[in-house]
Amino acid sequence: MTTAAERPARPDETTVAAVVAALAERFGNRLVTSQAVREQHGHTLTWIPNQPPDAVVFPESTEEVAEIVRLCAAHRMPVIPFGTGTSLEGHVNAPYGGVSIDMSRMKRIVAVHAEDLDCTVEAGVTRKELNEHLRDQGLFFPIDPGADASLGGMAATRASGTNAVRYGTMKDNVLALTVVTPAGEIVKTSTRARKTSAGYDLTRLYVGSEGTLGVITEVTLKLSGIPEAVSAGVCPFPSVKAACDTVIATIQMGLPVARIELLDEVMIRGVNLHAKLGLQETPMLFVEFHGTEAGVKEQAERFGEIAAEFEGGAFDWATQPEDRSRLWQARHDAYWAALALRPGARSVATDVCVPISRLAECVDETKRDIEASGLISPIAGHVGDGNFHCQPLLDLDNADEVERVKGFIDRLVRRAIAMGGTCTGEHGVGQKKMVYLVEEHGAPALEVMHTLKAALDPLNIMNPGKTLPPRA
Amino acid sequence: MTTAAERPARPDETTVAAVVAALAERFGNRLVTSQAVREQHGHTLTWIPNQPPDAVVFPESTEEVAEIVRLCAAHRMPVIPFGTGTSLEGHVNAPYGGVSIDMSRMKRIVAVHAEDLDCTVEAGVTRKELNEHLRDQGLFFPIDPGADASLGGMAATRASGTNAVRYGTMKDNVLALTVVTPAGEIVKTSTRARKTSAGYDLTRLYVGSEGTLGVITEVTLKLSGIPEAVSAGVCPFPSVKAACDTVIATIQMGLPVARIELLDEVMIRGVNLHAKLGLQETPMLFVEFHGTEAGVKEQAERFGEIAAEFEGGAFDWATQPEDRSRLWQARHDAYWAALALRPGARSVATDVCVPISRLAECVDETKRDIEASGLISPIAGHVGDGNFHCQPLLDLDNADEVERVKGFIDRLVRRAIAMGGTCTGEHGVGQKKMVYLVEEHGAPALEVMHTLKAALDPLNIMNPGKTLPPRA
Numbered sequence: 043m044t045t046a047a048e049r050p051a052r053p054d055e056t057t058v059a060a061v062v063a064a065l066a067e068r069f070g071n072r073l074v075t076s077q078a079v080r081e082q083h084g085h086t087l088t089w090i091p092n093q094p095p096d097a098v099v100f101p102e103s104t105e106e107v108a109e110i111v112r113l114c115a116a117h118r119m120p121v122i123p124f125g126t127g128t129s130l131e132g133h134v135n136a137p138y139g140g141v142s143i144d145m146s147r148m149k150r151i152v153a154v155h156a157e158d159l160d161c162t163v164e165a166g167v168t169r170k171e172l173n174e175h176l177r178d179q180g181l182f183f184p185i186d187p188g189a190d191a192s193l194g195g196m197a198a199t200r201a202s203g204t205n206a207v208r209y210g211t212m213k214d215n216v217l218a219l220t221v222v223t224p225a226g227e228i229v230k231t232s233t234r235a236r237k238t239s240a241g242y243d244l245t246r247l248y249v250g251s252e253g254t255l256g257v258i259t260e261v262t263l264k265l266s267g268i269p270e271a272v273s274a275g276v277c278p279f280p281s282v283k284a285a286c287d288t289v290i291a292t293i294q295m296g297l298p299v300a301r302i303e304l305l306d307e308v309m310i311r312g313v314n315l316h317a318k319l320g321l322q323e324t325p326m327l328f329v330e331f332h333g334t335e336a337g338v339k340e341q342a343e344r345f346g347e348i349a350a351e352f353e354g355g356a357f358d359w360a361t362q363p364e365d366r367s368r369l370w371q372a373r374h375d376a377y378w379a380a381l382a383l384r385p386g387a388r389s390v391a392t393d394v395c396v397p398i399s400r401l402a403e404c405v406d407e408t409k410r411d412i413e414a415s416g417l418i419s420p421i422a423g424h425v426g427d428g429n430f431h432c433q434p435l436l437d438l439d440n441a442d443e444v445e446r447v448k449g450f451i452d453r454l455v456r457r458a459i460a461m462g463g464t465c466t467g468e469h470g471v472g473q474k475k476m477v478y479l480v481e482e483h484g485a486p487a488l489e490v491m492h493t494l495k496a497a498l499d500p501l502n503i504m505n506p507g508k509t510l511p512p513r514a
Numbered sequence: 515m516t517t518a519a520e521r522p523a524r525p526d527e528t529t530v531a532a533v534v535a536a537l538a539e540r541f542g543n544r545l546v547t548s549q550a551v552r553e554q555h556g557h558t559l560t561w562i563p564n565q566p567p568d569a570v571v572f573p574e575s576t577e578e579v580a581e582i583v584r585l586c587a588a589h590r591m592p593v594i595p596f597g598t599g600t601s602l603e604g605h606v607n608a609p610y611g612g613v614s615i616d617m618s619r620m621k622r623i624v625a626v627h628a629e630d631l632d633c634t635v636e637a638g639v640t641r642k643e644l645n646e647h648l649r650d651q652g653l654f655f656p657i658d659p660g661a662d663a664s665l666g667g668m669a670a671t672r673a674s675g676t677n678a679v680r681y682g683t684m685k686d687n688v689l690a691l692t693v694v695t696p697a698g699e700i701v702k703t704s705t706r707a708r709k710t711s712a713g714y715d716l717t718r719l720y721v722g723s724e725g726t727l728g729v730i731t732e733v734t735l736k737l738s739g740i741p742e743a744v745s746a747g748v749c750p751f752p753s754v755k756a757a758c759d760t761v762i763a764t765i766q767m768g769l770p771v772a773r774i775e776l777l778d779e780v781m782i783r784g785v786n787l788h789a790k791l792g793l794q795e796t797p798m799l800f801v802e803f804h805g806t807e808a809g810v811k812e813q814a815e816r817f818g819e820i821a822a823e824f825e826g827g828a829f830d831w832a833t834q835p836e837d838r839s840r841l842w843q844a845r846h847d848a849y850w851a852a853l854a855l856r857p858g859a860r861s862v863a864t865d866v867c868v869p870i871s872r873l874a875e876c877v878d879e880t881k882r883d884i885e886a887s888g889l890i891s892p893i894a895g896h897v898g899d900g901n902f903h904c905q906p907l908l909d910l911d912n913a914d915e916v917e918r919v920k921g922f923i924d925r926l927v928r929r930a931i932a933m934g935g936t937c938t939g940e941h942g943v944g945q946k947k948m949v950y951l952v953e954e955h956g957a958p959a960l961e962v963m964h965t966l967k968a969a970l971d972p973l974n975i976m977n978p979g980k981t982l983p984p985r986a
Binding site: 509 | 627628629630631632671672673674678682683685686695699700701702703704705706707708709710711712713714715716718719721722723727738739741762765766767768805806808809812867868869870871899900901930931934935936937938939940941942943947950951954955956958959960961962963965966967968969970981982
């Protein structure tokens with residue numbers, strides 16, 4: 043573990059053949075090298091071409107993952123952890139080849155400690171699978187990215203979703219991780235204690251590290267009680283600015299909204315097409331309150347007063363659980379809804395996050411930019427945190443269109459950073475946003491990140507070509 | 515930056531003289547070498563002897579801190595960051611000599627962004643100074659360790675306090691830091707965005723690193739709105755177990771208490787003596803609710819019902835702000851109150867944290883151990899998080915007593931770890947708890963921490979002899 047190899051290299055054919063043979067012997071038909079499966083594991087929801095791994099292996103335990111990583115390390119073979127493949131910035135592509143470790147067979151719910159409001163699951167369990175398992179116990183896990191992602195993948199990308207404004211992100215809801223290091227050691231990052239000051243925060247070191255520092259194999263999560271009362275609804279606004287100003291006032295007033303989501307009029311049109319809803323095609327806020335009956339009622343009333351000040355229209359409350367489910371399903375399906383706006387087109391979803399005082403301005407400028415660029419790009423956002431998504435639709439075979447979209451996203455990111463924000467609030471860096479890290483963090487901070495990477499993965503085998511741009 | 519020096523060494527006299535001369539020339543009377551000031555900066559609230567630094571310097575800016583650290587690095591001179599000196603586990607002692615960087619002249623409130631509920635302050639600002647500054651704006655910073663500690667020191671020890679059950683710890687409330695690295699570079703760890711997935715979480719890397727990875731010079735913090743309504747009170751219980759069971763039920767029910775503090779009957783006796791209160795000398799819960807008038811009323815009623823189930827006595831509500839202040843001041847002064855139980859004695863305060871389901875059992879066993887050990891050791895705790903403090907009183911000149919206290923704390927820590935907890939919930943590791951890190955985290959995790967330390971501080975000049983035990 044003494045050689046530093048900062049520039050990754052694609053292993054030669056002999057190396058690949060040796061690793062594949064060894065894995066095939068050990069894992070039998072849980073080692074797959076068919077073109078289709080390899081391409082599926084290198085897929086990307088960006089304009090970056092598919093870069094398939096050399097092989098895909100399906101471990102069933104932390105020990106098996108450690109075995110795989112040790113074998114790869116011995117051959118300096120890249121390792122790409124793979125959850126459900128729903129990441130949006132090119133996290134699972136394999137630009138240097140290597141072995142994709144598909145966690146989909148690691149589905150054990152290891153333990154649920156209802157009395158401590160926590161649980162431990164293997165990394166391949168998805169958020170919906172966990173919530174299905176928890177339902178009978180009156181508990182739920184609140185973090186909900188659009189996709190039914192794996193909890194290991196969600197930890198790796200520091201994911202969040204619609205509930206983050208109240209419940210936090212993966213950073214806040216992971217108590218501990220089991221991680222296989224690039225040398226194949228098994229590390230437990232922390233205990234189940236709710237808080238600790240016992241040494242460096244290894245949990246947060248790996249949360250958001252996108253598989254570049256190790257493979258997350260188990261996740262210990264905080265759980266929440268299913269709220270006694272829930273109230274949700276949608277409210278139309280005359281402009282995106284009016285909706286954003288409502289959000290800003292709500293947050294500043296300290297109203298404990300559980301969810302507050304913006305969908306612009308373009309996204310609403312997509313939602314109507316996709317989910318057969320008849321929403322008014324104007325900017326909308328989808329909101330939800332969690333608490334006691336009395337508390338929820340009080341919060342909803344206050345929110346109504348704030349919305350009215352900013353010319354919000356009549357609130358449409360979904361009081362029945364089925365109505366609420368339909369509403370939030372429509373919101374979660376925004377990715378697919380957007381595609382309905384231009385049949386046959388692909389979309390590249392991306393996100394930024396700014397201090398909430400700059401939200402209205404940032405969304406407004408972005409909408410003007412979309413218009414000036416001649417793009418269709420619906421906007422949806424977890425605006426209670428200042429976080430929003432743009433989803434430009436494009437024909438990936440039309441070079442001019444791809445360039446226009448690239449230019450638009452570049453300006454979007456630079457706009458957010460210039461406003462004191464970040465190039466990504468929740469999607470992560472992957473391949474696509476590496477180029478912005480120096481601009482956002484500055485060279486000294488990036489050098490610290492490079493130092494961490496070089497120290498923890500001296501052979502640079504863990505998901506090479508992601509997260510950090512090449513060292514200056 | 516290529517030489518690794520894992521074992522720290524005390525610099526020789528020539529080196530010390532050279533560094534002191536250079537600092538004196540640069541900083542004039544802001545460089546102090548008097549015995550009294552050196553001893554004050556090496557003081558410890560443990561049984562470990564005072565180990566004074568060679569000199570104390572009082573910088574007034576981040577750039578000055580960087581200059582000092584660069585000078586020290588050039589001479590391989592240890593650097594010990596110093597806030598208010600209220601840490602409890604020997605964090606500021608200087609076992610290898612070196613330069614103590616006293617942050618008390620870095621008191622600027624750099625910016626308050628009321629509209630974004632955040633602020634940036636220099637590391638020497640204390641929590642009470644910040645709250646004094648914020649009061650007019652209807653905002654407050656909720657983290658409240660017992661002492662009026664500096665916010666830089668609180669970040670460095672991952673501090674929390676009575677509000678953590680609702681508002682989180684420093685881990686959750688620091689948005690970004692400015693840190694001077696061991697090479698004297700200035701790093702900004704993040705932006706003011708509420709959430710980000712843009713690279714490794716450098717903020718959480720430095721929060722809790724106890725000055726061993728760099729010097730925190732500025733802190734960007736989340737702020738909270740001063741709640742519209744507050745309701746607080748005390749409730750007596752027949753036993754510590756009954757009080758803990760009440761806490762467990764409260765948390766499991768999801769009641770959003772802002773504070774829920776246990777004081778055992780010994781601590782209550784101290785509080786009565788110190789604060790001239792007439793509380794019933796039995797285990798007590800101090801609780802507080804934050805919210806709207808209606809919300810707080812509802813929460814208090816529910817809590818009363820739960821307490822009654824566990825034989826809690828009549829609730830004494832403090833409805834006036836002055837009464838509440840008096841109550842919480844008494845709680846915050848527990849350290850001093852404990853000393854009132856044995857005039858002339860010293861105390862060594864320590865803390866552990868366990869999953870809340872084990873809290874009653876852990877506190878109960880600990881109380882039996884105190885009795886069996888023939889010690890006076892009041893207990894107070896932020897029990898909503900499973901975190902509690904023991905404060906054995908002792909005569910530091912009585913070797914037998916010191917040994918008995920050491921044995922008691924050793925058993926306390928091992929008991930907490932065996933119950934799935936941590937050797938410290940909020941005080942930190944310092945000098946005194948290094949020995950428990952392997953037991954708590956396991957050798958592979960500790961090796962990752964050592965790798966981080968060696969990579970980021972290759973000369974081992976940053977607060978050597980703290981946090982991590984010598985490498986295996």
